[in-house]
Amino acid sequence: MTTFASGKEYWAHVDLEKVPNMKVAAPGPKSKAMHERCTTYFKGLSGQVKLFPVAFESGSGCVLRDVDGNEYIDFSSGIYVTTLGHCHPKVTEAIQKAAGTLQNAHDFTTPIKTQLVEKLAEILPGDLSGFQFYDSGTTAVEAGQRVLRAATGKHEMISCFYDYHGKTYGGVSLGHIRSTVYGPTRAPGFHMVPRPDTYRPMWTKADGTIDTDKYIEFYEEYLDKGTAGQVAGFVLEPIQGWGGSVMPPDDFFPKMRKLCDKHGILLMIDEVLTSMARTGKYLCMEHWDVVPDIVTLGKGFGNGFPVTCVAVREPYKESFESISASSSYGGNPMACAAALASIEVIEDENLNERSTHLGELALKRMAKMKAEHPIVGDVRAKGCLMGIELVKDKATKEPLEAAGAIVYRKAFAKGLAWIPAGHILRMSPPVVMEDEVLLKGLDMIDEAIGETEKELGM
Ligand SMILES: Cc1ncc(COP(=O)(O)O)c(C=O)c1O
Secondary structure, X not given: OEEOOOOOEEOOOOOOOOOOEOOOOOOOHXXXXXXXXXXXOOOOOOHHHHOOOOOEEEEEEOEEEEOOOOEEEEOOHHHHOOOOOEOOHHHHHHHHHHHOOOOOEOEOOOHHHHHHHHHHHHHOOOOEEEEEEEOOHHHHHHHHHHHHHHHHOOOEEEEEOOOOOOOOHHHHHHOOHHHOOOOOOOOOOEEEEOOOOOOOOOOEOOOOOEOHHHHHHHHHHHHHHOOOOOEEEEEEOOXXXXXXXXXXXXXXXXXXXXXXXXHOOEEEEEEOOOOOOOOOOOOHHHHHOOOOOEEEEOHHHHEOEOOEEEEEEHHHHHHHHHOOOOOOOOOOHHHHHHHHHHHHHHHHOOHHHHHHHHHHHHHHHHHHHHXXXXXXXXXXXXXXXXXXXXXXXXXXXXXXXXXXXXXXXXXXXXXXXXXXXXXXXXXXXXXXXXXXXXHHHHHHHHHHHHHHHHHHOO
């Protein structure tokens, strides 16, 4: 234990003399053997695993341990999930207690669920006060879509290029279609429009900065001419996670709120990835003072326990009644205990502030990388949601696709567990990370980028 910025005893201390600790070159022999056994039967791996097939045994705070005894600094939080670090003692204790008390009572009222909904109504902005719980981000997005339809009596939905909202038909219909190959990739009534990306703007003002108004004008035109006039809602990520930590301009969501209000369309925001301290707020939308009509919460919501949520504003609460909202696991006592304990930890340990601080520190450090490395085109962070975009040429911004996987592997081999995404490097460290550990991880990325430049002759 060490003392944290708030002056409290801090559980997630990492001794940088000892971690990262690569006892054998990774993936080591035990990892390789176990991976081979497992993948004889377990199929369909993500790029994260395929590019670095290591077998993890345990995790504590900001450290992951593989079966060969190698210890890694964690810049992945699983996949944006364990925001409070691995096995936070308070979350673990709450789940253990619930597991020994009552594991499932369908959607009957329980004491822990009552506490959780009251807590959510207290911490979420505006009149977001109607809740239902699910077991994955995808099922929450599906339920959110049903609420959208029930609340408006309309069926069309609009999302943005490069969005990701899960892998069921409804989720895929809202997403970047090449990410998942099904038969017909998008259900009827789903539309996609360009999204303002400050690094790669489609429309700019005379001074070269992004012109958000042009996007909004295009959406108005599209509503009129590209849809059947039956649009229930826009469904948007606040920051695109899978798209590569893509930040919107600050005026985008306030303008979207106005656009939706003007046209009687609901604003559904998918905060599965961005909620619960990941960006330094409970909801990322709080950065722009915008209250969505419907919002999905996931990943860090239960800090690893599969629990997600659809939250709606007061006028839409009754719409849950007409969508057959309940599910087998949604809101079970263990899930509610994990979510409630996670919120309490965020409150008690001031983790929204901590996440904001880490994001600012990372931005400063990454700005240095941008200045020094010819292939670093852009760096971004909001709280502990971070990205580095690799380009062939800073002027043309042409993506350097080949480099992402190389940098990922090199840094992983040094002892940094993280997330690949083509030419955009993505980082989601636990928000409980100490400054020195964050900086150490960024140093490892910096080194890996330098080595990659040499290898590619850049
Ligand atoms: C914005 C967003 N929505 C939905 C999902 C799907 O969540 P899950 O994988 O828990 O089904 C994800 C997963 O990455 C996501 O990032």
